[in-house]
Amino acid sequence: xxxxxxxxxxxxxxxxxxxxxxxxxxxxxxxxxxxxxxxxxxxxxxxxxxxxxxxxxxxxxxxxxxxxxxxxxxxxxxxxxxxxxxxxxxxxxxxxxxxxxxxxxxxxxxxxxxxxxxxxxxxxxxxxxxxxxxxxxxxxxxxxxxxxxxxxxxxxxxxxxxxxxxxxxxxxxxxxxxxxxxxxxxxxxxxxxxxxxxxxxxxxxxxxxxxxxxxxxxxxxxxxxxxxxxxxxxxxxxxxxxxxxxxxxxxxxxxxxxxxxxxxxxxxxxxxxxxxxxxxxxxxxxxxxxxxxxxxxxxxxxxxxxxxxxxxxxxxxxxxxxxxxxxxxxxxxxxxxxxxxxxxxxxxxxxx
Numbered sequence: 181x182x183x184x185x186x187x188x189x190x191x192x193x194x195x196x197x198x199x200x201x202x203x204x205x206x207x208x209x210x211x212x213x214x215x216x217x218x219x220x221x222x223x224x225x226x227x228x229x230x231x232x233x234x235x236x237x238x239x240x241x242x243x244x245x246x247x248x249x250x251x252x253x254x255x256x257x258x259x260x261x262x263x264x265x266x267x268x269x270x271x272x273x274x275x276x277x278x279x280x281x282x283x284x285x286x287x288x289x290x291x292x293x294x295x296x297x298x299x300x301x302x303x304x305x306x307x308x309x310x311x312x313x314x315x316x317x318x319x320x321x322x323x324x325x326x327x328x329x330x331x332x333x334x335x336x337x338x339x340x341x342x343x344x345x346x347x348x349x350x351x352x353x354x355x356x357x358x359x360x361x362x363x364x365x366x367x368x369x370x371x372x373x374x375x376x377x378x379x380x381x382x383x384x385x386x387x388x389x390x391x392x393x394x395x396x397x398x399x400x401x402x403x404x405x406x407x408x409x410x411x412x413x414x415x416x417x418x419x420x421x422x423x424x425x426x427x428x429x430x431x432x433x434x435x436x437x438x439x440x441x442x443x444x445x446x447x448x449x450x451x452x453x454x455x456x457x458x459x460x461x462x463x464x465x466x467x468x469x470x471x472x473x474x475x476x477x478x479x480x481x482x483x484x485x486x487x488x489x490x491x492x493x494x495x496x497x498x499x500x501x502x503x504x505x506x507x508x509x510x511x512x513x514x515x516x517x518x519x520x521x522x523x524x525x526x527x528x529x530x531x532x
Contacts, residue, residue, distance in 0.1 A: 186231040190294035198530035199514035208294040214476035270436035287387040299452025325377025331367035336379040
């Protein structure tokens with residue numbers, strides 16, 4: 181039996197890529213890269229050969245059930261777990277972990293967000309396989325740390341103890357500290373040091389390891405989902421989840437477990453990772469012309485334009501002249517033209 185399982189957390193409602201993304205169809209369900217695949221589809225794609233389709237799980241909002249089924253027809257419907265309300269990542273992970281444990285007590289899990297980008301898929305698969313092998317033989321919790329390429333203030337950081345590698349894998353090290361998103365001065369100090377890595381939010385562990393950690397560090401959260409064991413996989417599961425899930429407190433897995441547990445390891449990796457959280461991050465990943473413009477769409481013409489990201493989804497012709505450092509994005513009846521330096525204001529625009 182293949183015990184490797186993939187858990188995709190896909191309940192986010194962010195609209196940072198507005199007007200492309202909206203609360204009704206957030207970032208994970210749109211083709212931001214213009215490659216013909218949405219972020220959640222790309223997430224499943226890069227685990228092919230590592231995790232069998234029947235071992236792929238998606239935890240999402242009830243509002244997104246139909247879109248998940250439509251975009252991921254290969255995932256068994258019973259593996260799409262629906263949260264009745266948002267309660268952050270620890271309850272999400274507790275629910276799916278107990279659900280999987282009932283089916284396979286020896287399961288080995290990868291937990292990943294649904295809306296990240298990976299450039300080097302082969303290296304990603306190598307790292308994931310090695311991490312799964314490591315956690316299948318130990319009670320360790322492993323998180324992937326990305327080699328930083330710039331003083332990024334939008335990511336959390338992991339400080340590793342690089343003095344001694346793990347005996348089972350020379351690429352894996354113990355975690356010294358988790359650091360919150362820093363200011364620019366602190367981020368610059370971090371990247372000057374070889375022992376700081378971006379926190380990718382990708383976790384690998386054995387199912388027994390995580391449920392034991394939740395029992396120890398968050399007993400109320402654990403008890404709530406462990407108490408639903410008789411209902412998992414039955415016709416009553418969704419009804420009971422709808423009744424009890426809202427009783428759970430809202431807490432992230434970082435605060436619940438990662439910052440408290442002792443057997444925490446980091447696997448420093450470099451496979452072209454980004455959480456693609458902003459239009460500015462997208463322009464760094466997309467192919468650019470000689471003037472630094474990234475264009476995603478079928479009929480875009482640029483004249484005397486530099487350092488812009490242009491994203492169109494319709495067939496209409498788009499002609500731009502004389503812009504420098506702008507976002508131009510359209511979807512349906514909405515056209516956004518915004519300075520890249522002011523993109524933090526997109527949230528207020530989208531709310532109007």
